[in-house]
Structure formats: structure tokens, C-alpha cells
Amino acid sequence: MELVYGHNGQKVPLEDLQWFLAKSKVSISLAVTEYSSFFDGLKEGSFLSEEESLELQADKKSVHQIVYDCLCRIEEKPLLLQHFFWHLLQKPLRKQYPDLKPIYKEYKEGKYKKSALVSSDMDKDRMTFTQDKVKICLAVTDLFPFVHGLQDLTFLSEVESLKLQADRRPVSRVIYECLSLIEKKDMKLSIVFEYIFQECYLKLYPGLQEILQEPGEEQVELFVGWKHCSEYMQNVFQVTKTGICQAINELFPFIYGLHDVGLLSRIELLTLQADKRPTKDVLYEALSFIEQKNEIEALCAYVFCEFYIKLFPPLKVILRRLKEAIMLDKNLPSADSITSPGHIKKSKDRRDSPDPEKHKAADNSKPLSQNGPAPKRALHSSPTGTGLPEKMPLVAGPSDIKTVIKIYKCDYGHCRRAFSNLSKFKAHKSKHKGPKEKDPIWQPSIRP
Incomplete structure (x- = not known):
């Protein structure tokens, strides 16, 4: 095992610094807002040649992407890493680029060791990842730097990353496919969560911050007991299904989320994807599949979660009417x-x-x-x-x-x-x- 110098001259394995750079490349590239002076400092420290600097600056990409490509070149020179971090995290650069401070803090505290992010509860992490997959794919609005960072930490192979970047579908669909590839792999998903919800991404994608701040689902207990509901509530659910189909007018990501939480099988999902009928009809068919399995409780708890109510505001009206219907069912006469x-x-x-208005008022009381x-x-x-x-x-x-x-x-x-x-x-x-x-x-x- 090759040792190099880390913070305060302590010897650490070279692979730890390599992993820390891979983990921090996205954060550094987002922190650097102007690359001219940044490249000048790298050339003075012999981390970047004049030819490499000119080649990078001739690229028509955004500033953050150019800085990211620069860090990829430095990553290929492992012997320079210990000096690179010393140069990168010194006070003048931290003052010029304030977003480098969290990276400096991690480096100073020795959090560049890979073992610092190991989880002990894989099942819980996998369940949470499955539930949040749809929310994450809608919160991430651009492939760069999200997919690139996942490749850096080897969550995605180079082939998978290139294939995703070449995908011409909407960004949310590509991100969903990306997360699905990761979910199938045997890895500790807590590290993936640590990467996705790091500070630089919370700033870049505000939707991720909303996921962390979501309240507990208050509607779950509302539907308990619907497996043996009355005929009246069965009729109410038929009307509710129609309302849901009108409120949620998109197949993606709704039916994909139903598959993630186990309400739709893989075969059912593929069948619905291949259905050429109008979207509302396909959604109604999906809800009917779940109704036949007697999973009404889980379906309603999923549909009327805080995330979908914000995404599709008409669901809030439907939920209010549904609560009224549930209260009426509890007071129905024999x-x-x-x-x-x-x-x-x-x-x-x-x-x-002779006075119908008088009795109408009395009837309401x-x-x-x-x-x-x-x-x-x-x-x-x-x-x-x-x-x-x-x-x-x-x-x-x-x-x-x-x-x-x-x-x-x-x-x-x-x-x-x-x-x-x-x-x-x-x-x-x-x-x-x-x-x-x-x-x-x-x-x-x-x-x-």
C-alpha cells in the first residue's frame, strides 16, 4: 500500500486521497466560479501544463464543466494529489471561492477515508432509496454534474455513464434510469445518499432540500381498514379513481413509483407502458390492477403523500372530499x-x-x-x-x-x-x- 502525506503531514494511503478527490470533484467544480485565475495557480504549481490549460479554455462548455475536466486530468497524476490538496485548500483560494470551505473542513477532519461512509442498515437504506427514487429524479434538473459524480465514485461504470449522457429522453427519465441501475447493484446505498444530498447538490437542486424537509405522511392512518370497507366506500373509491386520473395526467413518474413500492409488478408496468390509449385510461387501468389486489390502503397512502399533492395540486381537493366521505361513512344510518x-x-x-323553505332550513339542522x-x-x-x-x-x-x-x-x-x-x-x-x-x-x- 503506497502512503502519501495528508493533512498536517500525516501519512495516509494514496487510495484514500484518490477516493476523496473523486468524491469532491463535483463540489470543487461547482465552487470555482471563474477558471482563469484557478488555472494560473495550477500552472504555477505544475499541476497543469500550458498546453492542457489552453486546450481546456478552448472548450465551449460551461465554467463548471471545464473545471471538472481539469480535475479529471489532475486525477490521472496520482503522485501530485498530496500537493494538490495543499494548494487547493489554502486560505487565499478559500477566500476567493467560499464554497471550498466545506471541502477543507472534511479534509482537515480526516474524512477522506472511504470507511467513514459505511452504513450498517442496508435494508432500511434500500427501502428509503426506493421510496425517494421518483422524488430525486424530478429534483435533479441536469445530467451534469450528477451522472459524472456517480461515475467518479464507481456507482456507475464508464460505459453506463456514457450511455446515460447520450440518452435523448427528458432529464428526469434519464436520472430515474440512472438510479435504477444503482439500485440493482450490491452496494451500501447510504454512501449514495451521502453523495446525492451533499451540500453542493442541495444548493444546485433545491428540490433535494424539499425532500429532506418533507413532513411525515399524515394520511397513512386515514385509510386503515379499507381492505374491508363498506359498499358505500367502494363506490366512493370508484369516483376517487376517476379524480386521480384527471389530476395526475402523466404516466411518468407516477406508474413507475407504483412499481417501486411494489403495487405494480414488472409485467404490469411493461403492459401499461405499451398501452397506446389516452393517458387517463392507462392510469385508470393501473389503479384497477391495484384495486383487484385489494391494496387500496397502500395506494391511497402513496397517491396522497405530500410529494404528489405538491406536484399535482388537484389531489388536495380530492383528498379533502375523500376525508368528508370517510366521515360520512362513519355516520351512515342503518x-x-x-x-x-x-x-x-x-x-x-x-x-x-306549505312552506318548503322553512322545512329545508330545519332539515339542515x-x-x-x-x-x-x-x-x-x-x-x-x-x-x-x-x-x-x-x-x-x-x-x-x-x-x-x-x-x-x-x-x-x-x-x-x-x-x-x-x-x-x-x-x-x-x-x-x-x-x-x-x-x-x-x-x-x-x-x-x-x-x-
Whole structure:
């Protein structure tokens, strides 16, 4: 093992300094905002030849990329590394480029040893990486220097890095592919996290800072128990599915995230990718796959997380309506209370009253157990396309979504009128001629 001098003249393995330069190359290149004086200092210290300096300055890349290429050339001269760090981290340069100070602090504290970033909880790291993969790929807005830094630390091979840089798809798709390649490898992902969430990247990609500051998911407990939910909540979920498809109008990264957390299999993901129908129809099919597996709780907890609510603001309205529906489900009357004689008598008194406005006000003041199920607000109108539910009796307003689900329908002859209020439903039934029929058990008009 070849030893060289580190901070304060201490002898350290050469591979530790090489690893520290690989880890810090991106940070250094982002810290240097002007390369002319930086190159002059490197030429004086014999770290860079005149020919190399001119060749780099003739490049049409950005300042940060030129500095990065310069550091790559120095990296190929391992015997100069101990002197290079002494030159780079001296006070005049730290004053000229303030962002070099965190690198100097790590070097001074001896954190250039590779063992300093070893994790003991690989399973937890892998689960967190899987959950944050979609968030990271949307936060990173440029391939440089993100992919280059991953190659420096050997998270990506040179072939993989070049292939990703040549990919012409949107940046977020390429970054997602990059993270997927890393996830398949047998490595300690805590080191990857350490790299991704380092200070220079938090400044360069503000979205990463938002990931660290995200609050705990408060919606998870809201959906507990939906595996055995009532028929009413099953109907509500059908409307919720439609609303989600309208709010989330992109396949990427939504269905990819569903695959990451295990709600969609690899075969299902590939099937959905190959589907040529409109995006809303494909999303509806994806949610139907998950519904068939009875994973409604996990689906809702994933869809209504803080990240997706910020990314797709209409989800906030849907979540509010869904919370109202869940509260209504907890207060729904039983079938006996709906068909009780007392309830029918009150409905008849109201029907004979000459002042409907007065009774309307009184009706609003009574508890749910007396008035029957309160009007339910739907979330969105149904998207068009093959395989989706038929058009439901929903009316959405332009500014806010205030809709009523009509759960009482008339089955007399060819009459198919539907009502949201039990009293109005019974008043309508009394208008039909013929022998008095026994009141049928109410059925929701929305198909499950």
C-alpha cells in the first residue's frame, strides 16, 4: 500500500486521497466560479501544463464543466494529489471561492477515508432509496454534474455513464434510469445518499432540500381498514379513481413509483407502458390492477403523500372530499332506521307542508341519523375511454368541485329518476299510480 502525506503531514494511503478527490470533484467544480485565475495557480504549481490549460479554455462548455475536466486530468497524476490538496485548500483560494470551505473542513477532519461512509442498515437504506427514487429524479434538473459524480465514485461504470449522457429522453427519465441501475447493484446505498444530498447538490437542486424537509405522511392512518370497507366506500373509491386520473395526467413518474413500492409488478408496468390509449385510461387501468389486489390502503397512502399533492395540486381537493366521505361513512344510518315508520311519517309531514323553505332550513339542522345519508360530493367527472365506468350523475363546478351523489333510485316501471334525499325519493314514489309497493332497499346509483 503506497502512503502519501495528508493533512498536517500525516501519512495516509494514496487510495484514500484518490477516493476523496473523486468524491469532491463535483463540489470543487461547482465552487470555482471563474477558471482563469484557478488555472494560473495550477500552472504555477505544475499541476497543469500550458498546453492542457489552453486546450481546456478552448472548450465551449460551461465554467463548471471545464473545471471538472481539469480535475479529471489532475486525477490521472496520482503522485501530485498530496500537493494538490495543499494548494487547493489554502486560505487565499478559500477566500476567493467560499464554497471550498466545506471541502477543507472534511479534509482537515480526516474524512477522506472511504470507511467513514459505511452504513450498517442496508435494508432500511434500500427501502428509503426506493421510496425517494421518483422524488430525486424530478429534483435533479441536469445530467451534469450528477451522472459524472456517480461515475467518479464507481456507482456507475464508464460505459453506463456514457450511455446515460447520450440518452435523448427528458432529464428526469434519464436520472430515474440512472438510479435504477444503482439500485440493482450490491452496494451500501447510504454512501449514495451521502453523495446525492451533499451540500453542493442541495444548493444546485433545491428540490433535494424539499425532500429532506418533507413532513411525515399524515394520511397513512386515514385509510386503515379499507381492505374491508363498506359498499358505500367502494363506490366512493370508484369516483376517487376517476379524480386521480384527471389530476395526475402523466404516466411518468407516477406508474413507475407504483412499481417501486411494489403495487405494480414488472409485467404490469411493461403492459401499461405499451398501452397506446389516452393517458387517463392507462392510469385508470393501473389503479384497477391495484384495486383487484385489494391494496387500496397502500395506494391511497402513496397517491396522497405530500410529494404528489405538491406536484399535482388537484389531489388536495380530492383528498379533502375523500376525508368528508370517510366521515360520512362513519355516520351512515342503518337500513332499519331508513325504513322506520317514524322516518316515513316525518317525510309525509314535510311533503304536506306549505312552506318548503322553512322545512329545508330545519332539515339542515337535523343530525345525519334523521335525514338519511347526506349528499356526497364527488371528486371529478369520469374520463372517457374504453373500460371506464359509465357516466355518473355528477356535476362539477368550474371553481370548486361540489357534486352530489344520488344514491336513491326509483325502480317503478321505466322510471329511473335518482335522488340524494330520502324524503324526496319517497315523495316521488308516492306519485306513481297503482297498488302501494313495499319500499325497496336503497341502492347506490354508482356502479361498483
